[in-house]
Structures are given as C-alpha cells and as structure tokens.
Amino acid sequence: MKGLLFPTLKNYKKEYLKKDIFSGIIMAAVSIPISMGYAQIAGLPAVYGLYGSVFPILFFALFSTSKQFIFGVDAAPAAIVGAALVSLGIESGSKEAMQYVPVIALLTGLWLLLFYFLKAGRIVDFISTPVMGGFISGIALTIILMQIPKILGGKAGSGELPELAHHIFETCKEINWLSVALGVGALFFLRLSGKLIPKFPMAIVIMAVGVVVTLLFHVDERGVILLDAVESGLPKIHMFQFAGIDWTQAAGRSLMIAAVIMSETLLSENNFALKNGYKINENKEILACAAGNLASACVGCCPVNGSISRTSMNEQYEGKTQAVSITAGAVMAVVLVCATGFIGYLPVPVLTAIVISALMNVVELHLAIRLFKVSRNEFYIFVAACISVLFLGTIYGVVIGLLLSFIAVVLRATNPPRAFYGMIPGKEVYYDLKRNRNAYPIKNTIIYRFSENLFFANIKIFQSDIESSIKEDTKVVIVDAGAINSIDITAADRLEMIAKNFDKQGIHFYVTEHSENVNEQMRSLGIGHLIEEGKVRRTILAALHDAGIPSPCPLEISEKVHAVHEAMIPAEEENTLEEFAWAFGDDAVEEIEKKVHQVMEQLHKLPDLERLAELGIEEKLKNWHSLGAIDEDEILRRMELHLDELPENLRGDRKVILQLIEKRRCKIEQQLLIHHPEIVEHLKKSRERLEKRLEKQNPEAARKLHKWQEEIREKKEP
Structure with missing residues (x-):
C-alpha cells in the first residue's frame, strides 16, 4: 500500500502547510451551508450534510491524486436522489428516506469500485477541451440557478433549466427584499475583493458579518432565512436496513449517480489539473470517489461528489495538496463536537452569495470568447455541451458531450488539410502550389498530400481531388501519405479501384512517404499486391524515378532546377536503403x-x-x-x-x-x-x-x- 495512500502528500514541503491549513478552514466554513442545503435536497435532515463532510472527504483524500479537488455533499447526486424519493412516494426526512438514501450511497460506491476495476477513467480521453469547458460551465450555471431562489428569500431549486426557471419565477412572486439586499451586497463585496485583494479570506469575513447582523438586527424576524440549528456530536455508524428496498430502482438510480460522479469529477479534476500544471491518475480518482461514497453510506449520508465551487475557492486560496481536505474534515469534526451553536445564526442569502461567487469563477467564459475568435465550430460545440447540461442534466450532458467530441473528430477528418505540391527552383523539397507563388508543378506529374487518416467518410474527397486534377498530359500521380497513419477497408477498396483505373489510363500511381504500419494494414486489408506491383514507394523521389522521371523539371524553368534534381539523387538512394523491410515488414x-x-x-x-x-x-x-x-x-x-x-x-x-x-x-x-x-x-x-x-x-x-x-x-x- 506504500505510495497508494495520500499520494499528494508525497515529498510534502513545509511552505505548503500554512496555505493548506488556511484553505482547509475556509473549505470547512463554506461547506456548512452548502452541504446542509444539499442534504435536505437529498431528503435527509440538514445535519447529515455536515456528517458527509467529515469521513467522506478524508477517505477521498486518502486515495486522490488531485492536489486541489474538494469532495463532499454536492448538487447533482443530491438532486437525483431527491427525484428518486419523489418518484417512489417517499417523504423527505422520513424514516423511509433515511433508510433508502444510505443504501443508494452504498450501491453508488460499489458501482464506482466496479468502474475502478474496469479502468473506466479512460472516458476522459474522448472528451475535447470545448466539450469539457461547456460541460463544466453548464454544471456551474445549473448550480447558480439552483441557488438564486435562496437569495430571493425562497428555497433552493432542483431539476434542469425549465424547472429552475419556473421555480425562480414562482419565488419572485414573494421576494424578501432584505434577503436580496444581504445576498447581493455580500456577492458585490466578494467579487470586488476578488479583483482587488484576491488572497484575502473575504468569505470568512462575510460569514462573520452575517452572524453579527443576525445577532444585532434579528433579520430572521424580517423573513430572512437562517440555517437550521443542528445537534452537536460526531456521526454514528449507520445500521443498514435492506428490507423493503426496490433493488431494481435502487440499482438503476445508483448506477446513474455513479456515472455522474465519475464523469463530473474526472472532467473537473482534469480541468483544474490542466490549468495548474499537474497530472492526475483518472483510475485512482474513481477509487477515491468509491471510498468517499462508501464512507458516506456508513454514516447514513447521501452520495457525495467532487465540488466545483469549493475547489474553485481552494484554488483561489492557493491550497497545494489534499492536506486541505484533511484540515477541512478535522475542522468540521471540531465544529460538530463543540461549535454547532453559531450555525443557527448564519443567514442563508449571505452563504448563498459565497457559493455563487465561487461558481462564477468556474464558468469558462474566457474559453468561449477564445473559441469564438479562433474556431466557430468548436465554439458551437462548447455552447451545445453547455446547453445540453442545462436542459438535460449531467448524465445526458456527458453522453451528448461524448457524441459532440466524436462529431468534431469526424468533421475534422472529413475535411482535412490537403494540397497539391510542386517545386521551387534551388530548393530540394516540395511545396504547396497554392501557398507558394514561386512553386511550379513537375511536368506531367501530380503530387497530392492528404493530411488525415483515410477512412470511409473522407475517401470520396481523396478520390475526387485526385481525379479532378488529372489533365490530358498527366503521366504520374503521387500521393504524399506522410500524414496518413491508418486506413479502413472502405478506403483500401477505393485505393485499389483508383490504381486499376489509372492503370487503364496508362498513368503511374504511387502512395509514398507513409510509415511501415500503413503497409501492414494494406497487406491485412487485401491490397498488399499494390506494394508488390511497385505502387507503394518509400519516398516521392523514388516514385518519380520508378515512373521514369529521374530528373523532374518544373514547367519552363531554367536548367538550374535540373541540376538541383540531379543533386537529389543521392538522397533518394539513402532514403530507399532497405526499402523491402519498410514495405513488407516481417x-x-x-x-x-x-x-x-x-x-x-x-x-x-x-x-x-x-x-x-x-x-x-x-x-x-x-x-x-x-x-x-x-x-x-x-x-x-x-x-x-x-x-x-x-x-x-x-x-x-x-x-x-x-x-x-x-x-x-x-x-x-x-x-x-x-x-x-x-x-x-x-x-x-x-x-x-x-x-x-x-x-x-x-x-x-x-x-x-x-x-x-x-x-x-x-x-x-x-
């Protein structure tokens, strides 16, 4: 187990300790309102949110390779569990809810454990930056919309954008303007301090001011909602009761929650890791999530997840390792034992402003602007990923994100960079004829470069480009396949047909410059005879020599170019050394x-x-x-x-x-x-x-x- 536990604490530096402890205290402080609110959304008493911020966060830190990510009770799993209770007719906070919810957390942990053994973390490799940015922004915007009613004086919303918008509209009918003033004022000072004094712990100051305001002005008597008071004491080990559990329903819901936790956590962790210059082990992160959820189940809490808002605040206060999580868990334990009294004096709109401020830093607006400027297609993919999360939820957002990533690959592959090449007098390489006005085509010869793998979706473009370039005097067609690393059976059949058609026309056809593995693919796909017939050559110059053009000369160019091509013959000799080994492999x-x-x-x-x-x-x-x-x-x-x-x-x-x-x-x-x-x-x-x-x-x-x-x-x- 050496090296497996607390991997981010390996080679720990003393200078990290002050920032980690400070950030951990802040994480514990902001987790109080967040976790209590989400626990209630999941159908549990508010105190269970605090229970979910002790052992689960410690067990996550035990295995996590992410230096910054903070684990705990969070929106998406809580919302899915809450919706499950409604569909089953189980009342929130009831004995049945307190029996059902921990079982869901237990099954979620077991699903994540299975994902760990299946090495499912590779899913992140299939998600592009625009999709990841849109996905994270969609989650952040969803949670912000959930929180807005709390500033207006109501309760947190749930569901997707239509439900959230409807809930905000209904809350606006009974706005508490004092609540709005407290929430908006707190948000204003948080954003202002973030610009002017970003490292100052304004969140703690705001919380302290909120307690003072409650004590001095009794804002709760004017309709401002305060956090529920909680009993003191550490969480006890939960005794699971499996009787009466609908296992089909529970297994399905927990599988959905596990998929959401894995996807949301891995995407967010990779996003923070990329921004801050370190790497994570995706599979170990799944194990960390599994450990956190099993610990949550054992204290009777709901499924837990990585928190984007708290991680964003941790980043702001420069937490360096998972010592932040250890500190946060320890502080929360101390609060539960001997400091729960102040919780009942915290105004909800003030705490909600802290959460919204952190989430505003997560929305990837800068990435959207950059994509809009440099790549409209990727900008539209970003927007689509964001909207899919807002309207359809996290799990469908992941599915749509994966589909969008694959669509982006297909779009790029079906319209790849490609060009016709010629030569420049005095130069020994080949140049794009369109981009270089001094480049001239080689007489009777077409050299075509295709910069993408050949497969069913782009082989028609490949064929059309070549065939439309043929002239009456064309004798040689050479494909520069240096950027082609694979071909599929459709492309192989079409290559064979193209070669046959050119044979009938008396035109020499060659595929050149590619790697050995393409030759292996050609043999396995049944077109190895093209290699045996000499239609596959190692270099462009070898193909020119084979076609009887030992000294290719551009149209109407001086004899100086002829001398250049003569000088290139040795290079061809060198490049075609042991060409049989390149062409035929084993x-x-x-x-x-x-x-x-x-x-x-x-x-x-x-x-x-x-x-x-x-x-x-x-x-x-x-x-x-x-x-x-x-x-x-x-x-x-x-x-x-x-x-x-x-x-x-x-x-x-x-x-x-x-x-x-x-x-x-x-x-x-x-x-x-x-x-x-x-x-x-x-x-x-x-x-x-x-x-x-x-x-x-x-x-x-x-x-x-x-x-x-x-x-x-x-x-x-x-």
Missing part, C-alpha cells in the same frame, strides 16, 4: 526471395548471356530500377545462393551469371561513390551482416557458392 525476406526467383526466371529466358555479361543487365532486367542499394545488393547475393537451382541447360552459364552479378554489384558501388560515398560504408557493413545471416539460413548453398567463386578465381590466375 514478410520482407519472403518477398526478396520472390524477387530473386523472378530475376532468375528472366535470366533463363535471355538468349545470349555472354553478350549480356559485356553490356550489363540493367537494360534487359527492369527489376533493378525500383530497388534501393541495400535491397538490390541483398537480391544479388541471394541470386548467387540460388545458382544451383538453374536448369541443366544453363548450369554451364553459371560463371557468366556470376560475372553479371559481380558487374552489377560494382556498378552500384561506383554510383554510390560518385553521388554519396558515405553510403558505401553502410553498404559494406550491411553485406557483412547479410553474409552471416545467410550462412546460418542456408549453409550448404553458401558452401557451394564459395567453391564456385574459388574455381573462378583459380581459372583467372595464370
């Missing part, structure tokens, strides 16, 4: 063997090998033009090992074939020495490694080859 050796047999079959059909030995074989055997130096060298070596497989009528030409191979090998070295001498050393090392490998794979063939080579050398000697 099947590279098998494919090289196939290539060897193809060459051998061509040799069988050639009539005059003696004459060919004088001229060289590159003109007669077209296999060479699509190979890099290392690959070709390996094929030559493997050809030598297969000489004993020649038919009877060609075995007498073994010496000639060995000479052909040696001549070709020398030519490779000569070209490399001229264009790129450092690759020659790489080639020699590759030969040494290959020799050792081949001797292990086929020792008999290697022995025979050494024997033949020795015989040839002996005949050459005088």
Whole structure:
C-alpha cells in the first residue's frame, strides 16, 4: 500500500502547510451551508450534510491524486436522489428516506469500485477541451440557478433549466427584499475583493458579518432565512436496513449517480489539473470517489461528489495538496463536537452569495470568447455541451458531450488539410502550389498530400481531388501519405479501384512517404499486391524515378532546377536503403526471395548471356530500377545462393551469371561513390551482416557458392 495512500502528500514541503491549513478552514466554513442545503435536497435532515463532510472527504483524500479537488455533499447526486424519493412516494426526512438514501450511497460506491476495476477513467480521453469547458460551465450555471431562489428569500431549486426557471419565477412572486439586499451586497463585496485583494479570506469575513447582523438586527424576524440549528456530536455508524428496498430502482438510480460522479469529477479534476500544471491518475480518482461514497453510506449520508465551487475557492486560496481536505474534515469534526451553536445564526442569502461567487469563477467564459475568435465550430460545440447540461442534466450532458467530441473528430477528418505540391527552383523539397507563388508543378506529374487518416467518410474527397486534377498530359500521380497513419477497408477498396483505373489510363500511381504500419494494414486489408506491383514507394523521389522521371523539371524553368534534381539523387538512394523491410515488414525476406526467383526466371529466358555479361543487365532486367542499394545488393547475393537451382541447360552459364552479378554489384558501388560515398560504408557493413545471416539460413548453398567463386578465381590466375 506504500505510495497508494495520500499520494499528494508525497515529498510534502513545509511552505505548503500554512496555505493548506488556511484553505482547509475556509473549505470547512463554506461547506456548512452548502452541504446542509444539499442534504435536505437529498431528503435527509440538514445535519447529515455536515456528517458527509467529515469521513467522506478524508477517505477521498486518502486515495486522490488531485492536489486541489474538494469532495463532499454536492448538487447533482443530491438532486437525483431527491427525484428518486419523489418518484417512489417517499417523504423527505422520513424514516423511509433515511433508510433508502444510505443504501443508494452504498450501491453508488460499489458501482464506482466496479468502474475502478474496469479502468473506466479512460472516458476522459474522448472528451475535447470545448466539450469539457461547456460541460463544466453548464454544471456551474445549473448550480447558480439552483441557488438564486435562496437569495430571493425562497428555497433552493432542483431539476434542469425549465424547472429552475419556473421555480425562480414562482419565488419572485414573494421576494424578501432584505434577503436580496444581504445576498447581493455580500456577492458585490466578494467579487470586488476578488479583483482587488484576491488572497484575502473575504468569505470568512462575510460569514462573520452575517452572524453579527443576525445577532444585532434579528433579520430572521424580517423573513430572512437562517440555517437550521443542528445537534452537536460526531456521526454514528449507520445500521443498514435492506428490507423493503426496490433493488431494481435502487440499482438503476445508483448506477446513474455513479456515472455522474465519475464523469463530473474526472472532467473537473482534469480541468483544474490542466490549468495548474499537474497530472492526475483518472483510475485512482474513481477509487477515491468509491471510498468517499462508501464512507458516506456508513454514516447514513447521501452520495457525495467532487465540488466545483469549493475547489474553485481552494484554488483561489492557493491550497497545494489534499492536506486541505484533511484540515477541512478535522475542522468540521471540531465544529460538530463543540461549535454547532453559531450555525443557527448564519443567514442563508449571505452563504448563498459565497457559493455563487465561487461558481462564477468556474464558468469558462474566457474559453468561449477564445473559441469564438479562433474556431466557430468548436465554439458551437462548447455552447451545445453547455446547453445540453442545462436542459438535460449531467448524465445526458456527458453522453451528448461524448457524441459532440466524436462529431468534431469526424468533421475534422472529413475535411482535412490537403494540397497539391510542386517545386521551387534551388530548393530540394516540395511545396504547396497554392501557398507558394514561386512553386511550379513537375511536368506531367501530380503530387497530392492528404493530411488525415483515410477512412470511409473522407475517401470520396481523396478520390475526387485526385481525379479532378488529372489533365490530358498527366503521366504520374503521387500521393504524399506522410500524414496518413491508418486506413479502413472502405478506403483500401477505393485505393485499389483508383490504381486499376489509372492503370487503364496508362498513368503511374504511387502512395509514398507513409510509415511501415500503413503497409501492414494494406497487406491485412487485401491490397498488399499494390506494394508488390511497385505502387507503394518509400519516398516521392523514388516514385518519380520508378515512373521514369529521374530528373523532374518544373514547367519552363531554367536548367538550374535540373541540376538541383540531379543533386537529389543521392538522397533518394539513402532514403530507399532497405526499402523491402519498410514495405513488407516481417514478410520482407519472403518477398526478396520472390524477387530473386523472378530475376532468375528472366535470366533463363535471355538468349545470349555472354553478350549480356559485356553490356550489363540493367537494360534487359527492369527489376533493378525500383530497388534501393541495400535491397538490390541483398537480391544479388541471394541470386548467387540460388545458382544451383538453374536448369541443366544453363548450369554451364553459371560463371557468366556470376560475372553479371559481380558487374552489377560494382556498378552500384561506383554510383554510390560518385553521388554519396558515405553510403558505401553502410553498404559494406550491411553485406557483412547479410553474409552471416545467410550462412546460418542456408549453409550448404553458401558452401557451394564459395567453391564456385574459388574455381573462378583459380581459372583467372595464370
């Protein structure tokens, strides 16, 4: 268990202690009205809100990796439990409610424990920043709307925006203006101090002023609601009573609450962690939530959740670790034992102003403005996520948020950045023709870059772009697939069809620059033959060479560009080293063997090998033009090992074939020495490694080859 408990206290610094204790005292103070109010919404006596702010918050801190997040009795779970009681016909505060609510908390904790073992925290990976910001803002606005009636002199609202708006409207019919004055005045001073003296604990001062106002002016006699007085004493262990529980109803409600707690807590924690530069472990946070809810059930309280409003205040007062939660829990315990008397003198509108002020800091207005300026689509997603929470509630807000995130991905993927490339005189790379006025297309050639993974939703755009660019003189189409990391079966089938259509038109078609895993996908999707046919090349320049354009020259450009392309040939040689391994992966050796047999079959059909030995074989055997130096060298070596497989009528030409191979090998070295001498050393090392490998794979063939080579050398000697 070492390192698992209180992870945020690891390597604790002394300078944190003062701020953590101070912030913890404030958290305990503001939790008094918040937790008491939400406990009543959940159908429990107000004192159970205080009980839910002792052990649950401590058990959360025991496992949490979040340095700032504060746990406790909160709005969303309380509202869901309260609604469940209404649907079951259970009166709030009754014996049945006090039996049913802790069972819901217990089941919620067990559901969260299951989520922990299933590693469900990965849900956050699928939610974008606009969705997260809209979701958090929607929750904050919902809780603010719940609190507004308390400032007007009424009770807190519940439900979604229509119900909340209706409740506010009804409360406005009987407004207590003194309550409004106290609440609005407190909110004004809180916001003003937040601007002028942000680190000053104005919330505690406001609470103290509220008690003094009650004692001096007896505002309760003028209709201002005060907090209910509570009995002193720590919470007792709750004895669960399961008789008469509708388990189907309880399991369903608790599952919904667990999903809300997990989603709301993880989204909020990630939001605060991102803003303050630290990381959390999502799965451990689910475990912390499970521990907090099981502890809440054991003291007879309702399900508990992470609190955005209290966390925002903790951030304001610079709490550094979960020592804040430990302090808050300890302070709340002290209050319950010996300081409950003052609670009955706290004006509700003053305390409500403290909660609303904290929530106003949570609404991501700055993010909405930023998105509106830089990305209207993401701004609309932010607004949609916020509105979905306001109108449909947290759980549906999460579902809609996930859908919006996926929609955003699809929208981006179906209209990705893409461009046609050309060259600039004196430059050795390719440029977007639209963005660079000095770039020119390569003659008879189209180079198209597609910057997104290929799948069913965008392959039609891919095909349309290429086909609409074809001209009468087009001979080569090259796809720069450097940004493509995956393809699906729809895209694979369409690629195959595009390649066939271009074959019929006499146009060379290539896919280039992509990673090896795309080649693996192509083979698994049944279009590996495109690789074998040479339609998949490692670089754009390799594709140009393969298409017979060794020195591509832009239209009507000076001969200077021609020299640039000649200078690029060595780079192509370097990039296509061991291209078989890139193209065929684990099947590279098998494919090289196939290539060897193809060459051998061509040799069988050639009539005059003696004459060919004088001229060289590159003109007669077209296999060479699509190979890099290392690959070709390996094929030559493997050809030598297969000489004993020649038919009877060609075995007498073994010496000639060995000479052909040696001549070709020398030519490779000569070209490399001229264009790129450092690759020659790489080639020699590759030969040494290959020799050792081949001797292990086929020792008999290697022995025979050494024997033949020795015989040839002996005949050459005088």
